[in-house]
Amino acid sequence: MHRQGEARAASNIGQVPATDDEIREKYLERAIRELNAFTRELQACPYCPRGNLMPVAGSGHPQADVLLLKHSARPAEIEEGVAFYGRAGTALMKSLRRLGIDPLAVYGTLCVKCPVADPSLADPACIGRLVQELAIVQPAIVVVMGEDALHVLNDLEVPLARTIEPRRGEVQPLTPSIDALFVPDIDEALDDEAGKRDFWSAFRVLGQWYADLPPY
Secondary structure (H helix, E strand, O other): OOOHHHHHHHHOOOOOOOOHHHHHHHHHHHHHHHHHHHHHHHHOOOOOOOOOOOOOEOEEOOOOOEEEEEEEOOHHHHHHOEOOOOHHHHHHHHHHHHOOOOHHHEEEEEEEOOOOOOHHHOOHHHHOHHHHHHHHHOOOEEEEEOHHHHHHHHHOOOOOOOOOOOOEOOEEEEEOOEEEEEEOOHHHHOOOHHHHHHHHHHHOHHHHHHHOOOOO
16 A cells, blocks of 8 residues: 555656647646736726726736836827837837847836826826736846836836836846846837937847847
């Protein structure tokens, strides 16, 4: 008669260890479930005075290497309920392709997800949801767009986070596993040619960072 520990050991004989692809698939499935639950919680959020409008949800790969962070939504994003919808998203897609970055490796979200008339009216608890979103996606880098977004990120209680300085185009360590890149606000940058040049000068650093990213 087997002892309890021996019985468990015997039952594992002949089992095939999970492959790396299977493990990654399990993590992806979990991230999808968690993001879906996150979105449902966000849509039911009672904190911000958004009326009948729905929050603007993040979009992209649930386990993206690159997380794009903007402060608040523009009208096109509010209308569709999706972050980076409209001209900012179109411009970023062109920039990502120019840098050789797979758009499927990118996730975009907002600090202020509720479409309030004045972003300062957003409840701090609602903005704090970004910490949970970062924990789900687990990006390798956060591209912080504009000083308003930078202030929010620095004020959040992200575990083990360092303060990110407003130094454009410089990759800085945010946590032991996440870098940060500060760039100008994409929405403001698209309003004139000088702004576009300033944004590209800082954003192009992401291309080299991505090229140096170790393969899985």
